[in-house]
Amino acid sequence: SAVISQKPSRDICQRGTSLTIQCQVDSQVTMMFWYRQQPGQSLTLIATANQGSEATYESGFVIDKFPISRPNLTFSTLTVSNLSPEDSSIYLCSVDSGVSSYEQYFGPGTRLTVT
């Protein structure tokens, strides 16, 4: 299974600022996914990031608020812009396990608190 790391593991940010979260995978993967888990809630997909193309955003999420980069097959960043307290969540990246396996493997998550 892929080993996924995220930086930072947690951060406290002020309202109006931005936070960029890094996701690193130990193997090359086609698609990377970014999820949000609000306090006490389930996971919601923000966007899917393919290398070399624009990310695909889910309904309710926009590129201006959550810009994503995917410069190569092992790395992606998610920026959460113009932070408000409602952005306080855990942000997780994930990757597909491989062709015909269908499950996804998740990073440890980044816990963001906005004050």
Next chain:
Amino acid sequence: AQSVAQPEDQVNVAEGNPLTVKCTYSVSGNPYLFWYVQYPNRGLQFLLKYITGDNLVKGSYGFEAEFNKSQTSFHLKKPSALVSDSALYFCAVRDQGKLIFGQGTELSVKP
């Protein structure tokens, strides 16, 4: 649209007793179903999946799940619960490459 539902926010079990965490699904076509576990301050860990074949699937840490097409259910089970099984459990369905998660069930196993 594909969806899964976990009807119980919390399940309480005594150590050594069998446990069941419930999940029902609503999909068009054949469902690809998954169970994940989230321990405090950690990411999600994959437990098991149903894609096709045998209705009883076995996974990590002694967990298993039974796919029931007529009841559209995919309940997670374990014959004998451990205190260390206490965690948040998510059922999920795959839809066009992405995972759609249920709301989660908090499992508490008491000694």
